[in-house]
Every structure is written in C-alpha cells, then in structure tokens.
Amino acid sequence: xxxxxxxxxxxPSLFTPPVSSQPLAAxxxxxxxxxxxxxxxxxxxxxxxxxxxERGKVSSMLFWGPPGSGKTTLALLVANYTEREFxxxxxxxxxxxxxxxxxxxxxxRLAMSGRGTVLFVDEIHRLNRAQQDAxxxxxxxxxxxxxxxTTENPSFEINGALLSRTRVFVLRALTSxxxxxxxxxxxxxxxxxxGAQELAVxxxxxxxxxxxxxxxxxxxxxxxxxxxxxxxxRGHVTVPIARDALQLRFAHHDKSGEEHYNLLSxxxxxxxxxxPQGALYWMARMIEGGEDPMTxxxxxxxxxxxxxxxxxxxxxxxxxxxxxxYHMLGAPEGYLPLAEMTIYLATAPKSNSAKEALSAALxxxxxxxxxxxxxxxxxxxxxxxxxxGYHKGYQYAHDADDAYIPQEYLPEKLRGTVLYEPGRFxxxxxxxxxxxxxxxxxxxxxxxxxxxxx
Numbered sequence: 001x002x003x004x005x006x007x008x009x010x011x012p013s014l015f016t017p018p019v020s021s022q023p024l025a026a027x028x029x030x031x032x033x034x035x036x037x038x039x040x041x042x043x044x045x046x047x048x049x050x051x052x053x054e055r056g057k058v059s060s061m062l063f064w065g066p067p068g069s070g071k072t073t074l075a076l077l078v079a080n081y082t083e084r085e086f087x088x089x090x091x092x093x094x095x096x097x098x099x100x101x102x103x104x105x106x107x108x109r110l111a112m113s114g115r116g117t118v119l120f121v122d123e124i125h126r127l128n129r130a131q132q133d134a135x136x137x138x139x140x141x142x143x144x145x146x147x148x149x150t151t152e153n154p155s156f157e158i159n160g161a162l163l164s165r166t167r168v169f170v171l172r173a174l175t176s177x178x179x180x181x182x183x184x185x186x187x188x189x190x191x192x193x194x195g196a197q198e199l200a201v202x203x204x205x206x207x208x209x210x211x212x213x214x215x216x217x218x219x220x221x222x223x224x225x226x227x228x229x230x231x232x233x234r235g236h237v238t239v240p241i242a243r244d245a246l247q248l249r250f251a252h253h254d255k256s257g258e259e260h261y262n263l264l265s266x267x268x269x270x271x272x273x274x275x276p277q278g279a280l281y282w283m284a285r286m287i288e289g290g291e292d293p294m295t296x297x298x299x300x301x302x303x304x305x306x307x308x309x310x311x312x313x314x315x316x317x318x319x320x321x322x323x324x325x326y327h328m329l330g331a332p333e334g335y336l337p338l339a340e341m342t343i344y345l346a347t348a349p350k351s352n353s354a355k356e357a358l359s360a361a362l363x364x365x366x367x368x369x370x371x372x373x374x375x376x377x378x379x380x381x382x383x384x385x386x387x388x389g390y391h392k393g394y395q396y397a398h399d400a401d402d403a404y405i406p407q408e409y410l411p412e413k414l415r416g417t418v419l420y421e422p423g424r425f426x427x428x429x430x431x432x433x434x435x436x437x438x439x440x441x442x443x444x445x446x447x448x449x450x451x452x453x454x
Contacts, residue, residue, distance in 0.1 A: 024225035025218045027192040028185065029073050036077065037185075037217070038178040039070060039171055049169060056082040060139050060146040062124070062154050062163075065171025068216025071149035072122065074171075078147060079118040085109060086118050087144075091126040096134050106144050117144045124148030125157035132162050139165050173215025180210045182217045183224055194224070197233045205242040212246050260291075264299050271300065272307045276346035283342050293331070293338055297323040304345055311351035311426035318344055349426030357420035364414060371411035406442040 030036045063071040079086035106117035186193040213220035227245040270278035308315040322341035326334035380391035395405040422428040
C-alpha cells in the first residue's frame, strides 16, 4: 500500500502531527484507508475506488454525500496514496483568481518535480456555471486532479461538461454502529484522541451521541469532545451530560436542494398511501428544518385534487381552508390546522379518476382539435344563426321531472367516448350510481326512439 507524508507545500499534510488545540474531529481524521470507517461499498478490499487509490492511479471525481460522511478525509487520502499535493479550495470564499494561482503553481510543480496536484473543491455545488467551466481545460490537460465534494445531487448542480469529465462516488450517511466505532476509537486513542484522559463513558451515552449525530461523524466527535471538556480528566460522561453537550439537534433538511424535494415527495407519498403517521413525521421534519409552511400547503392542496379528488369532494376546500387558517394564525398556532389537514388527507378515501379524466380529455382534444360543436348545443343569439339550425332540437334538462333528458353533447367523431370513470370509494360510489341511472334512462329513451321509428 502506497502512502507518504507530503512535503514542500504550503498546505497541511494529512499526517501533520497532532496539535492539542485542534478539535477532536480533526485529530481523529483517518490516516489510512484501513482506519476509514464506513463507505464499505466504495472502500472495502477489492472495490474499484480502493484499488485505484492504492495503485496510485485516479482521475478527477466527485464525492456526493451528507455532512460528516468522510468526503474531505477521503480526498486527503487520495492525495496521500497517490503522492500528490493536496490543495483545498473553498467554493464559498474563493473565486476564479485563486483558481489561476493554484493552476500556475500546479503547472510549475509538475514541470519541476513531476508531482501532481489534487485540487479539492469543497461545496462545489456553490460555484456558478462560469466558475465551474474555469476548471475544465485544466482537468482535461491533467494539470490537476479535481476532487469535488457536494451534499447536493450533481445531476442538478454540476454542469454537464464538468460532470462528464469526472466519476461520481456516492457516500452514505454513517450508521449508528459506524459512529459508535468512531467514538470508541477516540476514547481509547492516547495519542490523538481522549485515551490519556481516562474517561468513564456510559454505553448509553455513546449510543445516545451516535444516534443523535444523524450519521455525521464530525458532529459526534464534537459532542464527545464537549462532554469530555465538561467532566475533565477521569471524569464520568453520563446520559444527561451527553444530552447537554448535544444542545439542540437540528432536523436534517434544506430548503432548496435535493433533500427539500425528497421530503416533499415523502410527505406527498405518505398522504397518497393513507399513512397519517408517516405524513405527520415528514411534515414535522420540514417544519423543524425551517421549511415555509406555504410550501407544505401547496403540495397538500395539489395532493387533495390529484389523489383524493371526488372520492371526498370536501378534501380540496378543507386543504384550502387550513392554508387560510395558517395565514390568520401564524406559527405556532397555525401548525394545528396544518396537522389536521395532513391527518384528514391521509385518512380520506383516494381516487385519481379526475386526474385520469383530465389526461384523457386533453388527449382527445389534441387528437380531435377541429371537431365542430353539434348544432343543437350551439348558442343562437341572432336570427341568422337560428335559420342555420343553431340551437335547433336542444332539450332543456329542467323540463323533465328528473332534470335529465338524454341527448348528445360530444362531437360526432367522439360519440360514445368515456373520459371519466368513477372510483370505487367514498363519494364516487354515489357518482357511479347516478351515472348508471342516467345510462339506463338513455337506453330506455333510445329504445323508445327505435320503437317509434319502426
């Protein structure tokens, strides 16, 4: 296995000696692939990424994964194993002029010593298209090996030209078991970790921190470091102390990226699937994550029309009324009508018959865009129109005792076409009865008409 300490550069090496003032998460950063916890689907022996790193032959790549999953650490390991200079670049604070400086230094380094450069771009999704394009020629020429880290879906955030020149590796959130391994390693490591402090840490405390970290190893180590500072050397970290160190656990949600749409999708599908428990949970996740409640209401109103429809005609006005109630009340009181609406929609009978009918009607309109309106249902405001037969033969439905007179309303070409078929649940069962009754009246009228003609 390859591996060396970088030297001669101005950027910190992966193997910089531990400094007591460094945060625990920085001190415990894995130094080898064997120390790396999690991501076995990428780094287990025999996996393609691990083998290419160990052989020292890697190309530009993107690491896509949640916070604390090891993107930066893995980039550092790639640089070390392949004996390349590691140069970090922040998409938040640096711009194209800094890119030019890095490229110039990389070209000089390559010419003088033959040593390559890993250009690590953290939060690469924050770069605009022009900034991303600035990397293209240098990636193509091999001046630098670009490694981008992102928490957002590269399909949406990285331009196609750059994406086509990189390999995308998906990192997963660490499991609670992975986090426990990281914490126990920190507690026993006397050189870089907390081993020298000889702390007593309850298993329940470790389990709590691991669970509350939400798959983020950096967060877990930060909490453990805070708890250790609180109790001091040879101290005892109990569950209450661990909970206090955790302070406030923010729900994982972003209001514009992929997770925003994932949570909205989970909420909508829980409503459609008639699961009030799931729908309430995803609703609460979005609220806790700072989502605008109007976004949730918009999705719920759309769902009421799309998935409940005429099975419960009250669903749509209920959802609109809940939105209006929130406007009047504001937070937090307005969360109650939001929750009531969520429960109502999740437990309502479901039907997408209106959606299917709309699709069928639009398709029919596209296929028959020029069919004339039958004469008997045309308006006839002038004498000429009446002479031409407009409105002739039209029968006023209210003249019948049951307010129904069979007559044709579709163009000749589309007669007999069925665009709407009621569902089997809720109010649509009543609609189905009405349609069946009207169909019987129509058949009866047609029979009488045939008998009269004969």
